[in-house]
Amino acid sequence: MNADEVTAFLDAAFPPATRSLLGEVQSLALNHLRMRLDPDPSMRRPGDIVSGPAIMALVDVAAYGVIAAHHGPEAMAVTHSLSITFLRACRFEPIIADAQILKLGRRLASVDVRIWQRTPERLIAQSTVGYSLP
Amino acid sequence: MNADEVTAFLDAAFPPATRSLLGEVQSLALNHLRMRLDPDPSMRRPGDIVSGPAIMALVDVAAYGVIAAHHGPEAMAVTHSLSITFLRACRFEPIIADAQILKLGRRLASVDVRIWQRTPERLIAQSTVGYSLP
Amino acid sequence: MNADEVTAFLDAAFPPATRSLLGEVQSLALNHLRMRLDPDPSMRRPGDIVSGPAIMALVDVAAYGVIAAHHGPEAMAVTHSLSITFLRACRFEPIIADAQILKLGRRLASVDVRIWQRTPERLIAQSTVGYSLP
Amino acid sequence: MNADEVTAFLDAAFPPATRSLLGEVQSLALNHLRMRLDPDPSMRRPGDIVSGPAIMALVDVAAYGVIAAHHGPEAMAVTHSLSITFLRACRFEPIIADAQILKLGRRLASVDVRIWQRTPERLIAQSTVGYSLP
Numbered sequence: 267m268n269a270d271e272v273t274a275f276l277d278a279a280f281p282p283a284t285r286s287l288l289g290e291v292q293s294l295a296l297n298h299l300r301m302r303l304d305p306d307p308s309m310r311r312p313g314d315i316v317s318g319p320a321i322m323a324l325v326d327v328a329a330y331g332v333i334a335a336h337h338g339p340e341a342m343a344v345t346h347s348l349s350i351t352f353l354r355a356c357r358f359e360p361i362i363a364d365a366q367i368l369k370l371g372r373r374l375a376s377v378d379v380r381i382w383q384r385t386p387e388r389l390i391a392q393s394t395v396g397y398s399l400p
Numbered sequence: 401m402n403a404d405e406v407t408a409f410l411d412a413a414f415p416p417a418t419r420s421l422l423g424e425v426q427s428l429a430l431n432h433l434r435m436r437l438d439p440d441p442s443m444r445r446p447g448d449i450v451s452g453p454a455i456m457a458l459v460d461v462a463a464y465g466v467i468a469a470h471h472g473p474e475a476m477a478v479t480h481s482l483s484i485t486f487l488r489a490c491r492f493e494p495i496i497a498d499a500q501i502l503k504l505g506r507r508l509a510s511v512d513v514r515i516w517q518r519t520p521e522r523l524i525a526q527s528t529v530g531y532s533l534p
Numbered sequence: 535m536n537a538d539e540v541t542a543f544l545d546a547a548f549p550p551a552t553r554s555l556l557g558e559v560q561s562l563a564l565n566h567l568r569m570r571l572d573p574d575p576s577m578r579r580p581g582d583i584v585s586g587p588a589i590m591a592l593v594d595v596a597a598y599g600v601i602a603a604h605h606g607p608e609a610m611a612v613t614h615s616l617s618i619t620f621l622r623a624c625r626f627e628p629i630i631a632d633a634q635i636l637k638l639g640r641r642l643a644s645v646d647v648r649i650w651q652r653t654p655e656r657l658i659a660q661s662t663v664g665y666s667l668p
Numbered sequence: 669m670n671a672d673e674v675t676a677f678l679d680a681a682f683p684p685a686t687r688s689l690l691g692e693v694q695s696l697a698l699n700h701l702r703m704r705l706d707p708d709p710s711m712r713r714p715g716d717i718v719s720g721p722a723i724m725a726l727v728d729v730a731a732y733g734v735i736a737a738h739h740g741p742e743a744m745a746v747t748h749s750l751s752i753t754f755l756r757a758c759r760f761e762p763i764i765a766d767a768q769i770l771k772l773g774r775r776l777a778s779v780d781v782r783i784w785q786r787t788p789e790r791l792i793a794q795s796t797v798g799y800s801l802p
Contacts, residue, residue, distance in 0.1 A: 283442055284451075308417055317418075318479040319457035326453055345452040346642070347664065349483040349617055349751040351778050351796055353771040368794050369755040373641055374614070374666070376753050378794060392770050392780060394753055394794060396615065396664075398642070480776070481798065483617040483751055485644050485662055487637040502660050503621040507775055508748070508800070510619050512660060526636050526646060526662060528619055530749065530798075532776070551710055552719075576685055585686075586747040587725035594721055613720040617751040 267335045269294040275339045276331055287320070288327040289363065297367040299332035304360050316356040321381055321391055325350060328365035329377040329395040336370055343375065343397040350393035357383060361390070373399055401469045403428040409473045410465055421454070422461040423497065431501040433466035438494050450490040455515055455525055459484060462499035463511040463529040470504055477509065477531040484527035491517055495524065507533055535603045537562040543607045544599055555588070556595040557631065565635040567600035572628050584624040589649055589659055593618060596633035597645040597663040604638055611643065611665040618661035625651060629658065641667055669737045671696040677741045678733055689722070690729040691765065699769040701734035706762050718758040723783055723793055727752060730767035731779040731797040738772055745777065745799040752795035759785060763792065775801055 267275065273291045280288060289303030301324065309320035326345060333343050361383055368376040374396055381391040401409070407425045414422060423437030435458065443454035460479060467477050495517055502510040508530055515525040535543065541559045548556060557571030569592065577588035594613060601611050629651055636644040642664055649659040669677070675693045682690060691705030703726065711722035728747060735745050763785055770778040776798055783793040 279446075281442065281444075308415065310415075312413075312476070318482075319453060319460055322456045322460075322482070323453035326456075342446070344489070345486055347483075347485045347615060348452075348456070349481075349796065351481045351770070351798060352479055353773075353778055355478075368753070368791055371755075376755055376794070389770055392778070392796060394751065394796060396753065481749060483662065485636070485664065487639075487644055502619070502657055505621075510621055510660070523636055526644070528617065528660060528662060530619065547714075549710065549712075576683065578683075580681075580744070586750070587721060587728055590724045590728075590750070591721035594724075610714070612757075613754055615751075615753045616720070616724070617749075619749045620747055623746075 267294070267339070272299065272331050272335045275334050276327065287323065289324055291331065294335055297336065299328060299335060299365045301328045301331065301363045302360055303363070305358055310358055313355065314358045316358055316361065318352060321356055321361070322348070322350060324361065324363050325379045325381065325393045325395060328363040328379050329397060332365040332367055332377055333370070333375050333397055336367060337375065337399060343399050345395065346374065346398045347396040348393060350391055352391045353389050356390045359383060375399060401428070401473070406433065406465050406469045409468050410461065421457065423458055425465065428469055431470065433462060433469060433499045435462045435465065435497045436494055437497070439492055444492055447489065448492045450492055450495065452486060455490055455495070456482070456484060458495065458497050459513045459515065459525070459527045459529060462497040462513050463531060466499040466501055466511055467504070467509050467531050470501060471509065471533060477533050479529065480508065480532045481530040482527060484525055486525045487523050490524045493517060509533060535562070535607070540567065540599050540603045543602050544595065555591065557592055559599065562603055565604065567596060567603060567633045569596045569599065569631045570628055571631070573626055578626055581623065582626045584626055584629065586620060589624055590616070590618060592629065592631050593647045593649065593659070593661045593663060596631040596647050597665060600633040600635055600645055601638070601643050601665050604635060605643065605667060611667050613663065614642065614666045615664040616661060618659055620659045621657050624658045627651060643667060669696070669741070674701065674733050674737045677736050678729065689725065691726055693733065696737055699738065701730060701737060701767045703730045703733065703765045704762055705765070707760055712760055715757065716760045718760055718763065720754060723758055723763070724750070724752060726763065726765050727781045727783065727793070727795045727797060730765040730781050731799060734767040734769055734779055735772070735777050735799050738769060739777065739801060745801050747797065748776065748800045749798040750795060752793055754793045755791050758792045761785060777801060
């Protein structure tokens with residue numbers, strides 16, 4: 267797949283109202299997918315920060331996208347486990363998710379997802395996601 | 401706090417559109433809070449299952465609620481880490497979250513959250529959530 | 535398997551020097567195995583506490599034992615993921631591990647392990663372990 | 669600290685018999701520490717692989733070392749949480765641990781640790797470790 271194909275795959279995989287909360291594909295490379303999310307007002311929490319569940323949803327879709335791009339779209343992967351550490355408050359401004367495949371096995375895929383704002387060094391969260399492959 | 405006070409606290413903590421996606425307090429006991437979520441159509445995914453991020457949002461709010469109930473509502477706790485394992489597909493029907501405090505320290509609180517449907521033995525997910533206390 | 539058979543299985547699975555650092559089976563019930571470890575001097579750390587890795591090794595063997603007891607000893611399970619939260623310092627005195635199967639699937643097993651001392655309420659750590667089944 | 673000082677710090681922090689199972693400092697850079705472990709026969713498991721707990725002990729010490737190098741040795745950090753995913757069997761041959769600080773806060777430090785053999789792309793495990801700072 268190329269980046270446009272991943273976009274089309276994600277657009278088809280989610281209902282439109284949900285899809286719009288999950289960010290856009292920015293770039294695709296070997297074992298890597300970058301997505302960008304402009305937060306929606308519904309994600310705003312006191313202190314002008316973005317809610318944790320909105321970030322977890324972005325992590326999950328970025329991991330899903332990078333697996334689809336490398337494993338193929340025909341088979342449906344399901345989230346098996348997700349572990350996330352929040353490192354800084356997420357400001358109400360654009361958010362980048364860098365998803366990198368750690369291992370694409372026959373039955374399980376593991377993906378590292380880093381969430382950042384402004385610069386890659388200003389990490390908001392790190393997550394490791396396990397997907398079961400059918 | 402009693403169960404009604406936790407409900408009022410959660411109602412005040414989230415914008416109404418978000419709050420309605422986060423379930424209702426069912427019962428409160430020492431170190432334990434039970435919530436129930438009737439899934440919203442926006443959470444539906446192919447195969448008539450509930451999306452993983454909707455479950456993670458329920459986990460997060462249940463942990464938040466049980467901490468507020470025992471630590472007090474004045475201070476704002478923030479999610480520090482969350483680890484979840486998905487055990488079974490979540491059907492599009494009522495979901496129960498049982499949140500139990502493992503440790504309420506001065507700076508960190510750890511909460512075990514179990515998600516189930518129909519009977520407590522039919523676990524959908526288990527999660528351990530760490531909250532930073534201010 | 536009964537408790538003696540789990541003991542025999544663990545005795546055969548580890549070299550003797552390692553096995554002696556991994557505790558003894560105390561009881562076995564449906565989906566549940568309890569082990570007890572009397573810490574070895576090599577596990578002692580400043581402040582008279584037991585080292586984190588010694589606790590993680592106990593968690594891992596308790597999860598392994600409860601899976602073998604319910605899945606059968608013939609096939610070799612391997613740890614796929616482990617997530618642990620340390621809740622209190624572990625004193626240099628007997629340690630109990632309660633391992634409970636959350637889900638025994640065809641390909642993956644998930645086990646909750648609680649480490650405690652003196653009383654089950656005085657939790658030292660909670661861990662969720664995923665094992666791959668061959 | 670420089671690499672020799674981290675080595676001296678680790679040598680002082682663990683009893684000699686334990687220390688010898690925890691690998692050697694290879695290099696230190698900003699936010700990064702690399703350690704190397706030549707596995708001990710006690711770590712060998714059937715199939716000529718290295719045990720999971722031996723890898724977790726290496727993860728823990730590498731995270732501890734990189735925090736000490738950047739936070740200072742005077743104060744004692746304790747492991748708060750550890751999440752690890754095993755990606756491949758670990759052969760009975762030299763093991764490298766790359767520990768990178770994700771965030772060094774006032775009260776909590778988060779470290780990403782990657783375990784590999786032969787080449788950095790051949791990942792054996794990925795772990796995220798949280799340490800409480802006193």
